[in-house]
Amino acid sequence: MNILVINAGSSSLKYQLFRMPDEKPVCTGLVERIGQADAFIRHKQWEGDAEKVTERTGGLPDHYASLHEVLAILATPGTGVISSPDDIAVVGHRVVHGGEQFADPTIITPAVKETIRTLFSLAPLHNPANYTCIEVAEKTFPHARQVAVFDTAFHQTMPPQAYRYALPESYYREKRIRVYGFHGTSHKYVTQKAMVWLQKPDAKLISIHLGNGCSMAAVDSGRSIDTSMGFGPLAGLIMGTRSGDIDPSVVFHLMESEGKTEAEISALLNKQSGLLGLTGTNDMRDIRKAVRASDAQATLACDLYAYRVRKYIGAYTAVLNGLDAIIFTAGVGENDVDIRESICQDLDYLGIRLDLEKNRTATPGLRAIQSADSRVAILVVPTNEELEIAQQCYRLPGT
Numbered sequence: 001m002n003i004l005v006i007n008a009g010s011s012s013l014k015y016q017l018f019r020m021p022d023e024k025p026v027c028t029g030l031v032e033r034i035g036q037a038d039a040f041i042r043h044k045q046w047e048g049d050a051e052k053v054t055e056r057t058g059g060l061p062d063h064y065a066s067l068h069e070v071l072a073i074l075a076t077p078g079t080g081v082i083s084s085p086d087d088i089a090v091v092g093h094r095v096v097h098g099g100e101q102f103a104d105p106t107i108i109t110p111a112v113k114e115t116i117r118t119l120f121s122l123a124p125l126h127n128p129a130n131y132t133c134i135e136v137a138e139k140t141f142p143h144a145r146q147v148a149v150f151d152t153a154f155h156q157t158m159p160p161q162a163y164r165y166a167l168p169e170s171y172y173r174e175k176r177i178r179v180y181g182f183h184g185t186s187h188k189y190v191t192q193k194a195m196v197w198l199q200k201p202d203a204k205l206i207s208i209h210l211g212n213g214c215s216m217a218a219v220d221s222g223r224s225i226d227t228s229m230g231f232g233p234l235a236g237l238i239m240g241t242r243s244g245d246i247d248p249s250v251v252f253h254l255m256e257s258e259g260k261t262e263a264e265i266s267a268l269l270n271k272q273s274g275l276l277g278l279t280g281t282n283d284m285r286d287i288r289k290a291v292r293a294s295d296a297q298a299t300l301a302c303d304l305y306a307y308r309v310r311k312y313i314g315a316y317t318a319v320l321n322g323l324d325a326i327i328f329t330a331g332v333g334e335n336d337v338d339i340r341e342s343i344c345q346d347l348d349y350l351g352i353r354l355d356l357e358k359n360r361t362a363t364p365g366l367r368a369i370q371s372a373d374s375r376v377a378i379l380v381v382p383t384n385e386e387l388e389i390a391q392q393c394y395r396l397p398g399t
């Protein structure tokens with residue numbers, strides 16, 4: 001069975017095709033700058049051990065044209081991986097916001113689409129793009145089952161003490177202002193891998209997703225009980241371009257004393273802050289080079305970044321009332337040896353001790369990097385949100 005996973009952004013689209021049940025990735029690709037003259041597709045497929053890359057540029061005015069071009073590549077006679085759109089049994093869509101309505105993967109019906117529409121105001125940058133791609137995929141693959149997998153779903157198990165804000169009751173009851181949390185598909189995937197590795201279904205885990213966006217989750221027995229992002233993806237950790245936690249008084253101050261508009265402040269906190277704001281780049285690899293060259297701003301940025309993660313480790317150890325493992329994942333978490341070292345420094349009191357040598361030895365797949373005397377396992381688990389979506393689609397009854 002072929003399951004096509006689609007992860008749409010406002011001007012980009014990532015896709016991956018899996019052959020189930022053996023979970024074999026057949027091909028993967030990325031469409032970027034949709035709607036611009038220099039839009040391009042980069043498609044990669046595997047034949048045995050050989051990797052074949054196809055690139056196409058231009059002629060991609062919208063998501064519809066983009067997905068059609070992807071289909072043309074998938075079904076190219078002789079070199080394609082399918083022979084017709086009907087070879088795709090399921091299209092799994094990553095949908096960012098499922099509100100309180102969706103806690104599980106969901107077969108897309110007109111009513112589900114309508115609900116996703118009502119959630120546009122909660123995720124104005126993401127849900128409209130996800131919705132567009134659902135409509136496009138329905139037309140492109142008319143006989144496939146369309147399934148939505150929500151980024152917020154995994155966190156729907158949080159108790160009210162974790163998800164409620166101390167605002168007047170009506171703000172929750174009428175406007176649904178609460179913590180939703182994101183990166184749920186990634187937190188779920190890596191914590192399940194950790195539970196299997198630990199052979200402990202009731203493990204107490206802290207999942208640390210450090211990519212462009214960054215978040216943490218406290219997970220007890222496979223259930224998310226707290227997470228660092230909030231109503232939107234701005235709260236919590238310092239990220240590539242987002243500030244993470246700040247006192248909302250800063251917003252009022254900037255509005256009152258500098259006359260900044262809501263749009264300017266949104267751009268400031270979402271797009272100009274975080275590592276980018278502190279150093280001028282949001283790419284941790286460049287920041288790392290600058291740290292090695294003794295750049296003071298880059299060093300400060302890494303200190304702030306690691307310190308914030310350490311504070312959340314402390315908080316989540318408390319709310320979990322114990323800890324079996326912390327898990328590093330995503331671009332920075334999987335690859336940046338030094339940030340893992342800074343984060344794990346002086347956490348002996350919590351039983352977290354890093355083996356410096358193991359931390360520096362990169363091997364593929366899950367690896368444990370704690371020292372022999374560490375009470376808590378320290379795991380590096382490569383995330384795979386696309387595979388997690390494919391698995392959730394495959395497990396849906398009737399698929």
Ligand code: ADP
Pocket residue numbers: 210211212213240282283284285286288330331332335336
């Ligand atoms: P996204 O949230 O876009 O999925 P990723 O998980 O791909 O992000 O992470 C992107 C981040 O990972 C970038 O900031 C990049 O600098 C960082 N990154 C990737 N490789 C490395 C590396 N080898 N060392 C440090 N950081 C890395």
